[in-house]
Amino acid sequence: MIYVVHHLITLPVAWGAMAIMLRSRWAWRAPRTSLAIWQAIGACLVLSGIGTALALGLAPYRLGVVPALAAFAGDAARGDLPAALTPVHLLLTACGLAATGWLAFALVRSARAVAALRCRQRTLLALIARPHPVQRDALVVEHPAVTAYCLPGRRAAIVVSTGSLDLLSGREFQAVLAHERAHARERHDLVLLPFAALHRAFPAARRIRAMLDAVALLVEMRADDRAARDNDRLTLATALRRFRACERLPAPPGTLAATGRDTERDLDARIARLATPPRTSRPARVLLLLLALTVASTPLSLFLLPL
Known part of the structure; x- marks a missing residue:
């Protein structure tokens, strides 16, 4: 249950960090560092959001999300799901998987749409x-x-x-x-x-x-x-x-x-x-980057660790 609690904590923390970054003008002082922080926030939001649903849904396995998913898939293939998996657990697992699929679909669709737009733009530029x-x-x-x-x-x-x-x-x-x-x-x-x-x-x-x-x-x-x-x-x-x-x-x-x-x-x-020109000390940028990477990597690690 430790990883369930962690996902439940990191999700509002990431949401709060987003609110702080949106209001802060410090981010303008070091754009490259701020972009890395934003990427960490985005990763944390996605991982914690999906992780919360999957961790709660697969909690009876008492494994990390990925090992639990593997065990769940094996049990489902054999038609022998644990009795501890209630309909609520199954619903939460389905929501987590659906959210993962929806985000993956949105990423692929966005990439394909942008590629098509650029292809048309190159064709037009070749003419004019x-x-x-x-x-x-x-x-x-x-x-x-x-x-x-x-x-x-x-x-x-x-x-x-x-x-x-x-x-x-x-x-x-x-x-x-x-x-x-x-x-x-x-x-x-x-x-x-x-x-x-x-x-x-x-x-x-x-x-x-x-x-x-x-x-x-x-x-x-x-x-x-x-x-x-x-x-x-x-x-x-x-x-x-x-x-x-x-x-x-x-x-x-x-x-x-x-x-x-x-x-x-x-x-x-x-x-x-x-x-x-704004100035930001290098130690401050390094500290913020390390903090952002730690916050983003922890939910990812909890997908694998059997806690």
């Missing part, structure tokens, strides 16, 4: 875009509105409009390219995918939508930081101000844009952050 004369990984689309976005994948491409080229100075354009390249190199699309799948699985959950939005903003801030390594932060901030002041062309679904999906509030936060 032209290579940038200097930047080999950039494609130019004839359109007066400003836009710049990354089409992620194994063959990542950066798309800019002629409106953006007319608007930005040479240094600003380089900073924007560096931002988009950061998205491609760090595969931020894969960082966002599990959160998007979780939102697809539970579209009515406002907290999960807020978590997805928070992670999306941190991804943009992380790309800002990478771009600022080789470019002046104020140059990138100026480019974002120019984007903010002009008519922006929304980035297509399945892409990562410098400004395409940002609310005005989020864009203002990024500009202010670039103008005043």
